[in-house]
Amino acid sequence: MWQPEPVLAFRVGIGAGIFSILFVVAVLIQIVLVSRDWGAERSARKVTRERDDSHRQFLRRLDHELKNPLTGLQATLTNLREAESDEEIRQGVENATQAANRLGRILGDLRKLSELEYQMLEHRPVDIEQLVSEMVSAACSLPAHRGRNVKLLVSKVPVLPTVLGDRDMLGLAFYNLIDNALKFTTPDDAIEVRIRDDGRLLFIEVADSGAGIPLQEQGRIFEDLYRGENASEIEGSGLGLPLARRIVVLHGGDIALRSDPTQGRGTVFIIRLPAEWRGNVTKP
Amino acid sequence: MKDRPTLLLADDDATIITALTPFLERAGFHVLTATNGKDALEKAQSHRPDMIVLDVLMPRMDGRQVLRTLRHAGLQTPTILLTQVGDALERALALEEGADDYLNKPFESHELLARIRAVLRRSQSGQASLSTAWRLAAHGLTIDRRARRATLNEQVLDLSPKAFSLLEYLITHPDEVISRERLLQLVWGWEYPAGTRTVDTRMFELRKALGDDPSDPTFIETRAGEGYCFIAPVRMLP
Numbered sequence: 026m027w028q029p030e031p032v033l034a035f036r037v038g039i040g041a042g043i044f045s046i047l048f049v050v051a052v053l054i055q056i057v058l059v060s061r062d063w064g065a066e067r068s069a070r071k072v073t074r075e076r077d078d079s080h081r082q083f084l085r086r087l088d089h090e091l092k093n094p095l096t097g098l099q100a101t102l103t104n105l106r107e108a109e110s111d112e113e114i115r116q117g118v119e120n121a122t123q124a125a126n127r128l129g130r131i132l133g134d135l136r137k138l139s140e141l142e143y144q145m146l147e148h149r150p151v152d153i154e155q156l157v158s159e160m161v162s163a164a165c166s167l168p169a170h171r172g173r174n175v176k177l178l179v180s181k182v183p184v185l186p187t188v189l190g191d192r193d194m195l196g197l198a199f200y201n202l203i204d205n206a207l208k209f210t211t212p213d214d215a216i217e218v219r220i221r222d223d224g225r226l227l228f229i230e231v232a233d234s235g236a237g238i239p240l241q242e243q244g245r246i247f248e249d250l251y252r253g254e255n256a257s258e259i260e261g262s263g264l265g266l267p268l269a270r271r272i273v274v275l276h277g278g279d280i281a282l283r284s285d286p287t288q289g290r291g292t293v294f295i296i297r298l299p300a301e302w303r304g305n306v307t308k309p
Numbered sequence: 310m311k312d313r314p315t316l317l318l319a320d321d322d323a324t325i326i327t328a329l330t331p332f333l334e335r336a337g338f339h340v341l342t343a344t345n346g347k348d349a350l351e352k353a354q355s356h357r358p359d360m361i362v363l364d365v366l367m368p369r370m371d372g373r374q375v376l377r378t379l380r381h382a383g384l385q386t387p388t389i390l391l392t393q394v395g396d397a398l399e400r401a402l403a404l405e406e407g408a409d410d411y412l413n414k415p416f417e418s419h420e421l422l423a424r425i426r427a428v429l430r431r432s433q434s435g436q437a438s439l440s441t442a443w444r445l446a447a448h449g450l451t452i453d454r455r456a457r458r459a460t461l462n463e464q465v466l467d468l469s470p471k472a473f474s475l476l477e478y479l480i481t482h483p484d485e486v487i488s489r490e491r492l493l494q495l496v497w498g499w500e501y502p503a504g505t506r507t508v509d510t511r512m513f514e515l516r517k518a519l520g521d522d523p524s525d526p527t528f529i530e531t532r533a534g535e536g537y538c539f540i541a542p543v544r545m546l547p
Contacts, residue, residue, distance in 0.1 A: 136499055
């Protein structure tokens with residue numbers, strides 16, 4: 026009987042072994058790829074579902090936010106039609122103006138949000154201390170906040186870096202946070218805006234000693250049109266914080282929040298932005 | 310009837326037409342109305358109004374197309390575009406199409422009236438509409454709107470895009486006092502309580518680049534409590 030030569034038998038064995046290993050590896054790769062596809066498909070479905078949910082939620086909130094002033098406007102128009110005195114007419118016109126202004130504010134904020142999706146941001150060095158100081162004085166000069174005091178604390182050793190970005194947009198983000206702090210605190214509460222840097226990042230903190238934000242709302246206050254339970258009495262579009270966050274994120278930064286209403290320690294919003302150590306700034 | 314200027318108001322929204330028509334009539338205009346672009350084009354060509362207020366988004370032909378057709382036909386009727394979206398691109402497009410001015414919706418009726426009067430004043434004084442020119446000059450300043458570039462005594466100015474847009478609007482509306490709120494709405498497209506300071510900051514940047522002394526200005530004058538005014542004589546360049 027023919028016997029294969031030992032060397033040949035060894036080579037056939039090696040070949041079969043390599044083939045088996047390659048086969049197993051190929052099968053394993055296939056399994057990994059298929060399961061990765063399944064995983065990717067599953068996570069894509071999840072992302073789509075989440076996007077749809079958030080879209081639906083946005084529309085529900087928008088519907089609610091628009092209906093309120095519209096209902097007020099309709100009631101006012103009915104009153105105006107039936108008005109019998111000049112005073113009733115004057116009151117009606119005032120109410121209608123307020124409702125129209127509220128609708129205008131919501132629309133204006135929605136427009137800002139949508140412009141942020143595609144508008145090119147400027148990319149110039151911004152003097153953050155100067156900008157924050159401007160926004161503090163602008164917010165405090167509003168009739169609703171007149172007499173309120175916001176302390177500005179700047180830690181600059183030896184000098185504060187600038188931020189590369191869009192001055193107008195960053196100003197809007199800071200303004201929204203300062204205005205938010207003023208709206209959700211009483212005149213007895215303290216508000217501080219602190220600026221510092223760690224060489225790499227610039228920190229802008231807006232801190233207040235108010236009642237704080239309920240824990241269950243903290244994860245949601247940056248959602249478009251979200252209004253917390255204690256916000257229903259307070260004027261606003263529900264878009265101020267989402268706008269601020271989107272602007273900061275577009276500048277490569279983020280906003281965090283620290284608030285413990287159970288301890289009555291107030292709220293701190295912390296903006297982090299990449300520091301820029303070169304370039305000139307526009308200073309009025 | 311000619312002592313009352315004729316104004317063509319074109320908008321597909323019936324509530325806007327019915328609310329603005331009596332208001333503009335009370336303000337002294339003879340108002341013609343159109344509810345779609347084709348109708349607006351026909352009325353503009355047949356009635357030759359003194360002024361057109363044209364909505365951008367209209368059925369059958371949009372406002373920009375109407376304006377383009379009119380300008381190609383050689384009709385230079387002063388026109389204000391009512392822009393819908395209010396985004397930066399739409400604002401830029403409005404002027405590029407040859408609109409004399411534009412207004413973002415929503416607007417107050419008195420704001421529209423002020424715009425109409427300003428545009429009419431300019432056109433009645435025989436001044437050509439500067440909004441249609443690509444290149445403009447005032448003293449040693451030239452601006453090239455297509456290239457988004459400004460030069461002063463042949464030196465290119467380092468202006469941020471917003472400061473350029475601000476200069477562009479002011480130079481195309483010389484001798485007109487424009488409030489900070491209006492500049493904010495026109496150039497930025499949105500407003501917020503601190504916004505007027507934003508305008509001042511950009512104005513500072515612009516003046517610095519132009520070397521313009523606010524206490525003795527060559528180009529931009531501040532009118533206390535009113536706004537800003539471009540005071541240098543402006544001419545179109547070929």
